[in-house]
Each structure stands twice: as C-alpha cells, then as structure tokens.
Amino acid sequence: MSASATTPNELRAGALRRRWWRRHRDGFGSLAAAGPALLFLLVLYLIPMAMLLAQSFEGASLPHYQKALTDDLYLRVLFDTLLIAACVSLLCLVLAYPVAYALSILPSPWPAVGIAFILLPFWTSVLVRTYGWMVLLGRNGLINRMLSDLGVIETPLPLLNNMTGVLIGMTHVLLPYMVFPLYAVMRRMDPNLAQAARGLGASGWDVFRRIYLPLTLPGVLAGMTLVFVLSIGFFITPALLGGGKVHMMAVLIEQQVRMFLNWGFAGALSAVLLGATLLVYIVLRRLLRGNMQWS
C-alpha cells in the first residue's frame, strides 16, 4: 500500500461518507431550524428541571423519595391527582364528542363560528376563567341563587371549594384540547362509510359502535392523552376552586417550595409526578399506535 495513492478502501470510505452525509443532510437541516426552540427548552426547562431533580437526591438512602412514595398522605394525593385527571378526561370526552361531531357535519360558515366560540375562552387567561367560575359556583353565586329563586333547592348546593368545583373548572379549561383532536378526525371521515353501513343493514347504534367510534378512536385517545397529561400538572384551578380541600400534586409541590422551602422534597414529588405522567403517556401512546394500524 503506497502512501500517496488513494487506495480502493479509502475511495470506498469516501463514498460511504458522502452517502451518509447525503442521507442525513435533511436531518441536520431540520435540526438547525429547530435549534432556537431546542435551546430555549434546554435553558429554561431542562436545566432547571435537572437542577430541581438533582436537589431531590440526598445521599444513598434517598429520604425524599422514601417519604414521597411511602407516606400515606402523598400517595393519597398522587392517587387523587390521577383520579381527578381521569375524571376530567372522561368528562371532557363526553362533552366534546357531540360538539366535535356537530362541528364536523355543519355546513360551511358554522364550523368556523363554532371554533371561534371554543377558541375565545381558550385564549382567555385561566386565572380569569377560574375567578369567573367562583362567581358562578359560590354559595351565593349565580347558579345557587337562580336555583333557589326558582324554588328548585332550599339550601345552596356545595359547588365551590370541593371536588365538584375543581372538576367543573378543569373540564371547562381543558375542553378545547379534547374538541380539536376529535374534530380533526371527524372532519376527515368519509360520510359514505356510515351510509354504506346503513345500506348493509346496520342500525344507527351499530353504525356508531362498529364504524364511527372505532374510526374516531385515534382522536379520542389523542384528546384523552392531552387532557390527562395537562390535568396531572394542573395548579391554578384546583388551588382556587378546591378551597384547600382538594389536593393535587402541583399544589403540594408549590406548598413545599413556598411555605417550607423544602426544595429537595419538592424535587422528589416532581420526579414522581413526572414519572407517573410519562407512564400514562406511554400507555396511551401504545394504545393509539395499536389502534392506528389501519390508517
């Protein structure tokens, strides 16, 4: 092998390099385009989170995690958080499904109008909307006053400062996250499919159960994932509408930091919450992928 001449092996290596570059050129291009956003996330999200998590580890015995994962109170709150998230997801689904369906079949200008009505509150601050619910749901709030004026009730319904208030408020705030994925799936539905099913002998219920629901399931799972994951970390609404009686993880974490300055324990609770969120996300993602096989 001479030193000056290019050997076949070197030629080959060069060709391979070029081929590799050609294959990955676009990938690098999009990486460069996403750069600023990635940098933003890295500096303002990932690094602080890593710092918080780092504080949660204290020696080899991990006392914070021991407390977070064995103490009844914290397990209870974790369970409540997941339960509330699940309830909110289901409530959103039940409310959003007919809305999305109506939007998907309305003639031309109306879907846009409907979407505007959904987006307007969506763009309003969560704080403002939550205070709005306090006005409506309170002991002497609009709803209770109206019901007692109509003679429907004698004592005011407990709508605020409890689980009911939290569920109502969270469902309201998160509803658009369910409506939009559902609407997107439903709008793409071929109306011939339902017609074909009816022609082949299916009743309205059969059409829904065997054709419409399975075909909109990807939207259902996408919406549920969004709402569930967002619910788990909810802070303002449960803090204000729960009146200190409904405990969710985010509220607890904030307490640890603000009142007890216990950064280590707050970090451990955050890690547990993050872990639970990821777990749920992965499970729903699996379901979604298994279901999407046909599309």
Add this chain to the structure above:
Amino acid sequence: MATQDAGTLEVVGATRRFGAVTALAGVDLTVRRGEMLTLLGPSGSGKTTLLKIVAGFETPDEGAVRVDGRDITMAPPAKRDIGMVFQNYALFPHMTVAENVAFPLLMRRIPRAERERRVQETLKLVDLPTHGGRLPRQLSGGQQQRVALARAVVFDPQLLLLDEPFGALDRQLREQMQLEVRRLQQRLELTALFVTHDQEEALVMSDRIAVMGQGQIAQLGTPEEIYRAPSSRFVAGFIGESNLYRARPLDDATAELEGGMRVPLPHKWPGGTGDLGLMLRPERVRSLGPDDAADIAFDGLIEEVVYLGETIKYRIRSDDGRLSVLARWPLHEANRILSSGHRVRVGWRSADMHSFPWS
C-alpha cells in the same frame, strides 16, 4: 347462494325536488328479475337521485318504490335488503377484508359458522380467496373493488345497486372489472341497477339502458336499440359519435337538410310536426369510387384527420359547402391513411340514417 328470491324492482312516478330544482320528474321504471339495467346520463340528469331513492338514502316527494310488489318507499336503508357498491368502494378501513364482507351478515345476526362459510365462499367468487386477513389499504384498486362487490352480494340481496363503481380504476382494469361484474351478476341472477355517465360502459354492461336527462328517462331500451335508434337529439348526442342534421320534411319520404341538400328519409315521416332530426353514425359513411351511386353521395375535401389506431376519423366537407360529415373507417392494408386536403367521394344509404322529431 339462493337466487329464487331475486326481486323485480318497480319505481312509479318518482319525483324529487331540491328547492326550485326538480332532480327527478315523475320517473317510471321497471327492472326485471335478473336484469342489469343501467341509468345513463350526464351529471345532474337525476340518475344518482333515483339510485339513492331506491337505496333509501333519499325519500321521493311523490311516487313509490316496490320490490316484488312490496312497497319500500319509506323503509330505512337497513330494512331494504339491497346490496350497494359505492363510487369509492366505502370499505371500512379499520376492518379486514373478511370483516368487511362479514359485516352485512353480522348485522343480520347470522351465526358465526355460517358467516365464515359464506364470507369464504364469496371471497372465492370474487377471486380473493386468500386475502381475508388483509386490510383494505393493503389491496390494489381492483382488489378493493372486488371486496366491495363481495360485501354487496354476500347476504344474497334482492337487488344490487352500483354507483359509478369503476370511476377510480384505470382504463384496462376498468374494462376487466366491467366484464367480471357482469359475469357475477349473471351467474347470481341478481337484479341490478347500475349508474354511470360513461356510455361505453353502459353498452358493455347492460341488458337495458335508461338514458336520463333533466330528471326524466329520455329513452329506455336495449343497448343495440339505443345505439341504432335513438329517440331524440339528446340521446343521439349522448350515445356514441354521430352526425346530427336538422331537416325540414318536404313530404313523407323526403326532407331538406339545413344546407339545402335533399335527402330521402329512412322511415316514412308522419309529417306535420315541424322539423326532424337525422342521425348518421360515422362508421356508416362509405368511401365511393368516382362513378358509384348511393342514396346520398357527394364529392368533398378532407378537412380534419384523427388517427385512432384501429380506425381513423375524417371530417369531410362537400365541394358545394352545404354538408359536413364525420366518417370513421377501419384501418387495414387496403385503407391507407389520407391526409387533410385530400379529395374523396363519400355517400351512404338512406336506411343508414335514423330520424326523430327535432324538438
């Protein structure tokens, strides 16, 4: 598969209006047992509305639909026992081929063993015996078409409806599928109503054709009748290529064409009813020698040449400029290709023409 209960379809005075537009204006139609009847017409002619009324997706404002004498005008689609093949197949994308074909049986609460047997049998019938486990998107267009067909016939319906089912296929496959569908329909002795805007397809597929225009049946007859003897200008213009002339009757046997040429009429004309239309198929125009005579004959110049492979089309204008005719001749060794500007002598027999009232 049982075929004895295949039905006769009767549509009586079916009318459907959409606001100010009358989509269907009192249509009467009978499709006989085991017959394939085609509704042929341009878009907006009412053919799809009529099909939807038969399927139950539309309700007529007036009139009735009967199958074997049973009135189903108001019956929901699910109760009609009609198999339908949709324009884009409308296969359920989340179900396998076998599940798609089993769907109408499942809806009829047919037990599983029987269901599986009939699905397998029908898949074999459409030549897809091993494709039951696939998803629709894994099949080619022609295969999807066959699945749609299998799904429409698996439950042994009284009636098969086909709504422009070949639109999405390329030409070669379309021709193949036309013959396959026709064969299957004849083999199962299914009464079938077929909708298309493609006149060639209608000629290939049908026992009878109903040419539709403006919400009415313009003519009903066998493909041969419709092609040979259209009853109006509309039908003549819609089916095949033709030379159409407006003429003024001089007596019951002669008429004067718009350019002034006098021609003997093919049929005795009752007279008195205004102008008449004369139709001449391009393949009936003959090339004549210099001294040959014909009922109608003239010398002219070739104005336009269209090469079609097996045949060639010429537009020929008479020397006196009074008549222009489209001729189509087969291309074989004896027939060399003539070029534009070439002088020819052409003519045809009076009986090669067909007459109908102009209006």
